Amino acid sequence: MTANLPSSTNITLGIIGCYCYFPTTTLLTPTSSLVTSFPLSSNLSLATLTTSLTLANTYFNDLAFLAAVNVANQDPNFLPGIHVNVKRFSDCGEYYEDAVDIYSGNSGGYVVSQMASDIVEVADLVAVVGNEYSTTARASAEALSYYQIPYCSSGSASPRLSDKNKYPYFYRPLPSKGLGDHISKLLTSWSVRRAAIIYEKDDELGVNFANDIAQSFGKNNIQLIAKVGIISANSDALYVKTQLDQTSARYIILSGQNAFISTMYFALSSQNMTGPDYVYLSYNSPMLSSTNPNETTQIQGFIQFQQLPPILTTPLFQTFYSQVLHLAQIDESQMSPFTLTDNNNIGASPAFDCVMVMLKGIANLLASRNATPEDLAARKLQAYMNYTLFRNVGFSGLDVDPVTFSESGDLMVPYQISYFTGVGWTQTVFGFTNADATNLTIVGQVNFNGGGNLPPLDGPSVMHNPTYTLAEYSSTIVIVLALLGILLSVLSISMLVWLRKNPIIRSIAVDYTCLFLAGTIIGFIAILNDLVPVSTFQCQSRQWLTLTAYI
Known part of the structure; x- marks a missing residue:
């Protein structure tokens, strides 16, 4: 980190992360959350890139936070008279x-409680950024809101965190609440009116995005034919298949972490639940396995919604990229700009924007209230630092220009829609929605699973009963034949009743035969019912008349 300036007032920016992943982490005490040592090295940087995507995401988000702090500290006009330290x-x-394999934020418990206490005890700590699982961020964001400490997250995307009554000091440079509107926009453009949701039952992200999508379906007249919560994707694949078969689901949204989506998709693929008749959609992508080379072809046609990636040629991006490489002690040949920013890889650009928006908002606050850096360091301005302070600070970010947040504290940004090509792990963008999902722009065709370009039907083919109008020649024939049938049936009943004492007539069971002929009369009336304009009464009459005729 940069050297302190003697004339500067120090403030501290807290960084929250999953530092239990790294053997180089040293805490103040075994029960503390404060990291006292986290040495950076080229060996550690390269190890994270080759060991685990989860590890790399945590590590390089940390470096992106630091890169932004360095940019602010190196610009004397950004926060005049203030030096930003980090803890x-x-x-x-x-x-x-x-x-890294066991911890996925399922429960913060005592550790998160202790962390909130440790953060508050740092006297000049005025703001926090972090890269947490949404499940853990629920507790962190609520506690920090209580202490009036603003918290910007680069990784917590659950729509639950959009509740500003509960999390008024929390915001994020990520889209969240309203994702379902973007998915609904695409489905309705394909005339899809039936869809199913399979979600990760014990995951904050999976549950709340599933709820968000379900609510959007209700608003957009899309029938939610199945909503299935699953804990173990492998063991429950047969159960999910049964649920999807029973509802004839063809469009299936998967909601959860990448590992869940990957396991669920390929488990269903093994149950013959993928192919030209099925379309799978999600906001996360499946993870590629190194043990199954067929996965790249099986994933063809999988559709993903994600926020627009940053433009890699801007001066700000070049500053960000060079700072991260410098901190990581590696060069461009060891990590490309795409790997650093792609949402399916490391996706570190929101972390940089988090810090820059936070510090820009603080600078605006000092100017608007004519406050001093000492007031800031003494936490005298915390009451003014809820999420509304950062909604539009006038910052041109990496991911969007300008960076603005909705009333829910979520990033206002268009979505891009892409599909997996089935060649390697590549994707092709075929559409965009605008930030509020009121417009859909299609820029190319989709190659669905199996290679077709037309969206499949959203269910089995529906058999429609023929309808007639009196103006049609066939209607006249139906009327004549039905009336003739009724007349002959009435004459037959009359004849049987009139001659019922005749020995020959008595031998054919007059009562049963009359009942049978009455049924034929009702049947002919049911046929004439098809000529009546379609209505609820007509539909009910058809069912009851036909059933009565057979009885």
Whole structure:
């Protein structure tokens, strides 16, 4: 980090992350969350890139936070008279073996409670940024809102966190609430009116995005034919298949973490639930397995919604990229700009924007209230630092220009819609929605699973009963034949009743035969019912007349 300036007032920016993933992490005490040592090195940087996407995302988001702090500290006009220090806090405790595989934010528990206490105890800490799982961020955001400490997250996307009554000091440079409107916009453009949702039942992100999408379906007249919550994607694949088969689901939204989506999709693929008749959609992408080379072809046609990526040629991006490489002690040949920013890879650009928007908002606050850096460091301005302070600070970010937030504290940004081509792990963008999902722009065709370009039907083919009008020649024939049938049936009943004492007539069971002929009369009337204009009464009459005729 940059050297302190003697004439500057120090403030501290807290960084929350999953530092239990790294063996180089040292905490103040075993029960503390404050990270006292987190040495950076080229070996660690390269190890994270080759070990785990989760590890790389956590590590390089940390470096993106630091890069933004360095940019602000190196510009004397950004926060005049203020130097920003950082302190890291682990939301999952100290390092333990297999943490990267075991810990997924399922419960912060005591650790998050201790972390909130540790953050508040840092006297000049005025704001926090972080890259937490949404499940853990619920507790962090609520506690920090209580202490009036603004918190910007680069990784917590659950729509639950859009509740500003509960999380008034929380915001994020990520789209969240309203994702379902974007998905509905695409489906309605394809005339899809039936869809199913499969979601990760024990995941904050999966549950709340599933609810958001379901609410949007209701608003957009899309029938939610199945909503299935699953914990174990492998063991429950047969159950999910049964639910989808029973409802004849063809358009299926998967909601959850990348690992869940990957496991669920390929488990259903093994149950013959993928192919030309099925379309899968999500906001996260499946993860590629190194043990199954067929996955790249199986994933063809999978549709993903994600926010627009940053433009890689702007001066701000070049500053960001060079700063991150410098901190990581690696060069461009070891990590490309795409890997650093792609949402399906590291996706570190929101972390940089988090810090820049936070510090720009603080600078605006000092100017608008004619406050001093000492007032800021003494936490005398915290009451003015809820999410509304940062909704539009006038910053041109990496991901969008300008960076603006909705009334829910979510990033206002268009979505891009892409599909997996089935060649390698590549995707092709075929459409865009605007920030409020009122417009859809299609820029190309989709190659669905199996290679077709036309969206499949949203269910089995519906058999429609023929309808007639009196003006049609066939209607006249139907009327004549039905009336003739009724007349002959009435004459037959009359004859049987008139001659019922005749020995020959008595031998054919007059009562049963008359009942049978009455049924034929009702049947002919049911046929004439098809000539009546379609209505609820007509539909009910058709069912009851036909049933009565057979009885």
